[in-house]
Amino acid sequence: MSKISTSTTLSATALALALGTALTLSAGMAVAQDADKEKCYGVALKGKNDCAAGPGTTCAGTAKVDHQGNAWKYVPKGSCEKTASSTSPTGFGQLAAFKEKKS
Amino acid sequence: MSDQRLFTAALLDPDAPCPTGLTTWNGSDLARRFAVYRNNVVVSLIDALADTFPVTLELVGDEFFRAMAGIFVRAAPPTSALLAEYGEGFPAFIERFEPARSVPYLADVARLELLRVRAFHAADAEPLTPEQVARALADPERLPALRATCHPSLGVLRSRYAVVSLWAAHQGIGDLARVDPFLPESALVVRGGLEVQVIALPPGGDVLIAGFANGLMLGDAAALAASAHADFDLTTPLALLLRHGALCSLN
Structure with missing residues (x-):
């Protein structure tokens, strides 16, 4: 066994044991699962093509109205209200409305 | 002008x-x-952010998200033609955004989602094979002085909040109501193959990976993690890294 110089250095034996166990635990590594897949180039995430041709790209009839003007009356009301919180006295259901911005 | x-x-x-x-x-x-x-112009940019940050959107709802994103879009329009990279400054913006204060973990969830997009577009690299690991193990005396390189897609997020559990609950993994958002978690994001993985790291795992990424020798990186966390267990993070193809070389 190698001489361990300081207590902060991990011994080669400890490292080998950890890496050996890790190798066993990770048997059948993720790489193998990809063997039957082929890489498809040019596939972008939805909406992430260079132009992001979204709704309403061409005419007013299909354009989504941008609610900027009255958006300020909204408060977070997604799943955060369903998220448990042991430290919050009110939970997330009682969120203060924020001030309406002058446009 | x-x-x-x-x-x-x-x-x-x-x-x-x-x-x-x-x-x-x-x-x-x-x-x-x-x-x-x-x-x-504004709607398409908001849509791009909504696609990049789907869980962030779910956490605060569509209306709030779009209002918040609209302000960001006008303040920080894209500087590159690549919309995939748009939104880099969004998490920091959320953190400073007063109306989102009541959802303190929102910015970190957004950071996690940004790491996922980055991992998705990162370069491919051949992960370490079991044979390579076995070869390194054959000469244990040299192990502490070896260096590991991380996959180009690898990202780590250390959070004061339960980012991984929150994110996972929005993928249908686990029950959102049972997640305590205030339990700190560290996330490992990596794309060893084609799928981006989000994995909760055990205590000290983030320190170990940071050590690898900074070019520390195996022994030193492990010692650093052990000194950062008294109950650090080297095996678990190593197994996670190997299983998800997060390491590319060991020399």
Whole structure:
């Protein structure tokens, strides 16, 4: 066994044991699962093509109205209200409305 | 200001007048036509953010998210033509965004989602094979002095909040109501193959990986992690890294 110089250095034996166990635990590594897949180039995430041709790209009839003007009356009301919180006295259901911005 | 600068500035400012010098092919109302274009620019950028940050959106709801994203879009329009990279500054913006204060973990969830997009677009690299690991193990005396390189897609997020559990609950893994958002978690994001993985790291795992990424020798990185966390267990993070193809070489 190698001489361990300081207590902060991990011994080669400890490292080998950890890496050996890790190798066993990770048997059948993720790489193998990809063997039957082929890489498809040019596939972008939805909406992430260079132009992001979204709704309403061409005419007013299909354009989504941008609610900027009255958006300020909204408060977070997604799943955060369903998220448990042991430290919050009110939970997330009682969120203060924020001030309406002058446009 | 040049005509072009005026035009772009007017696109992002709903109160700005319609730029001069424009014409319509059929003589229709210029201001209205420009308003359509202005709207589309902002809406498409908000849509891009909604695609990049789906869990962030779910946490606060569509209306709130779009209002918040709209302010960000106008303040920080894209600087690159690659929309995939748009939103880099969004988490920091969320952190400073007063109305989102009541959801303190929102910015970190957004950071996690940004890491996922980065991992998705990162370069491919061949992960370490079991044979390579076995070869390294055959000479244990040399192990502490070896260096590991991380996969180009690898990202780590250390959070004061339960980012991984929150994110996972929105993928249908686990029950959101049972997640305590205030339990700190560290996330490992990596794409060993084609799928981006989000994995909760055990205590000290983030320190170990940071050590690898900074070019520390195996022994030193492990010692650093052990000194950062008294109950650090080297096996678990190593197994996670190997299983998800997060390491590419060991030399």
